[in-house]
Amino acid sequence: MATQRVFVANRGEIALRIIDACDRLGFETVLGVSAADRDSLSARRAGRVVTLGGPRAAESYLNVPAVVHAAVATGCTAVHPGYGFLAEREDFARLCAENGLVFVGPRPEQLQALGDKISARRLAEAVGVPVSPGGPTTTAADALALARRIGFPVLVKAAFGGGGRGMKQVHDETGLVAAWELASSEAAASFGDGTVFIERFVQSAKHVEVQILGDAHGNRIHLAERECSLQYRYQKIIEEAPCVALSDEARRRLHGYALRIADALDYVSLGTVEFLVDVERGDICFLEVNPRVQVEHPVTEAITGVDLVREQLLVAFGEPLRLRQDDVRVDGHAVELRLTAQDPGHGLRPSPGRLTHWRPSPVGGVRWDTHMYEGYLFPPYYDALMAKIIAHGPDREAALARARAAIAGLQVQGCTTNQSLLRELLDTPEIIHDTVTTRWLEDRFAEEMQA
Structure with missing residues (x-):
């Protein structure tokens, strides 16, 4: 494959993740930044940096004409939108194509079909996938x-x-x-x-999602599932893979349903098919399809050994999948903690500020996806995510133990973070014994997390 130049239309840890994947493929990178992110770690790592506009997202990362113009002007062959911002915008994907840019994601018509959750429900029903x-x-x-x-x-x-x-x-x-x-x-x-x-509303359910990957040649696979039940106000806090609460039969059904939807869409790129699962009754309900790379993709990478962003890039440039379903193996268990600049004592209120001290703990079997560094000024304009801490072990107990050690050993000052909440959560019996459902966190911590 000829050398490609990829415009990274995002920020934070996902921008670094994309730059890293491009580096390993030998691709050049151009990063679009806001005025607030000129001194970010991703800006230091990219091959070239272009300022898109002011600090607010509407002035920069959501400014479609500015992003496309910057990509074309710097000679890029593709745009990777990461997650959030423009990742699921059908109009953005079409504009990229009209300007000769490869959009690293699904086709515009697939984004359009999945952007409407009512249409997505109808699609699921049409191919025999249960919905609530x-x-x-x-x-x-x-x-x-x-x-x-x-x-x-x-x-x-x-x-x-x-x-x-x-x-x-x-x-x-x-x-x-x-x-x-x-x-x-x-x-x-x-x-x-x-x-x-x-x-x-399914009251006693686990949130389980299946990772899918498809190419433009009709090949599609799943890469097992993740559990994302630990949520607060529909925002995920801890994720893990695989979902140990599933029976073998329920797991086969989930994977089959996900591929059925992918086939119906002739799906290309990474995607996540989300479900609610009542593990006691065995009921499964389709939720939606997220047509992009997910925040929690590293737990799937940890248990499968597959670099999902690398595969997403190769598929975007027309390469066939290098993997077949029989090649996908699950090795051990992985847990991801989302460290955020939020105050758990005040309803997870955002807490931006300058990091005066930052020391991730050197625990074996733990990966840190982060754009933090000592002296970094955490801006008030964007998502509160500081780092993703991914612990991998031979089984769930080992992965949780490594996650506990990693979050306990983290030294961070300058911003109020959710570190104390993560430490407390990892020691609760419900999480240790995997009895958490989607409502558990809000019910369990209702009083102490009031805004």
């Missing part, structure tokens, strides 16, 4: 009638977007109309479209 009872609503009265029919509790969810915005849990009729109106307003403000839908 529910459907679209156009008025609050429609929502109330549907909720009565399927039964409470229910979730009101934005049809476009994610990250917990435009999502409300409702336990009875009295709060439904207000929740529907609020969710619709939030969705319109955050995603430019106020369409919402209703689905029955």
Whole structure:
């Protein structure tokens, strides 16, 4: 393959991760940064740096014309959007193609199909993948009638977007109309479209997702599953792979469902098919497909030995998959901790500031994906993620032990972080014995994590 030049349209640890994968492939890199990220670690590592605009995301990382112009002007052959920002924007993918740039991700029509969660639900149903009872609503009265029919509790969810915005849990009729109106307003403000839908809420469920990878030659595989049940306000905090709570039969069903959806889409690139699993009853419900690299992809890399970002880049340039399904092997267990600049004593309120001390702990079997360094000024404009701490071991107990040692040994000053929360979580019986469900963290820490 000829030498490629990749424009990295993101920041933080994922920008570093993409630059590292490009370096190992012999690709050149150009990094687009905001005014606040000119002195970032990724800016120091990239082959070339271009300032996109002001410090706020709308002025820089979300400025589609600026990103495309910078990529073309610097002679790039491709754009890697990472996750967040422009990663799932169908219009951005189309504009890249129109300007001769390879978009490192799914095709625009696939992004369009998956960007609408109502359409994604219909696709799942069409190929025989179970979904939670529910459907679209156009008025609050429609929502109330549907909720009565399927039964409470229910979730009101934005049809476009994610990250917990435009999502409300409702336990009875009295709060439904207000929740529907609020969710619709939030969705319109955050995603430019106020369409919402209703689905029955699965109360005692684990959040399990299957990693898929496809190429432009019709080859598609899965790379096992991850469990992401430990969440606060729909934001994941600890992830692990594989999901040890699944029976062998449930695991086969999940993998099969994920590939069924991938085949129906003729899916190209990395993707994640997400499900809710009631492990006691064996029920499985499709949630959505995230058509990009995930924050938690390193736990899958740890147990499979596959460099997912490298494979994503090669597929984008038209290379066939080098792996077949029989080549994918699961080795041991991995746990990822998300260290954030947030105050757990105040509802995980953001806590930006200058890092006066930063010393990751040198624990064996632990990988640190981070853009932190001593003296770094953590900006207030973006996501609070500071580092991903990935512990790998021969089994879950060993992986958890290494994660405990890593987070306990971390020395960080200058920003309030969630380090104390992570340490506490890893010592709780529910996590040790893997009985956590998606609501557990908010219920367990409700009082001490009030904003």
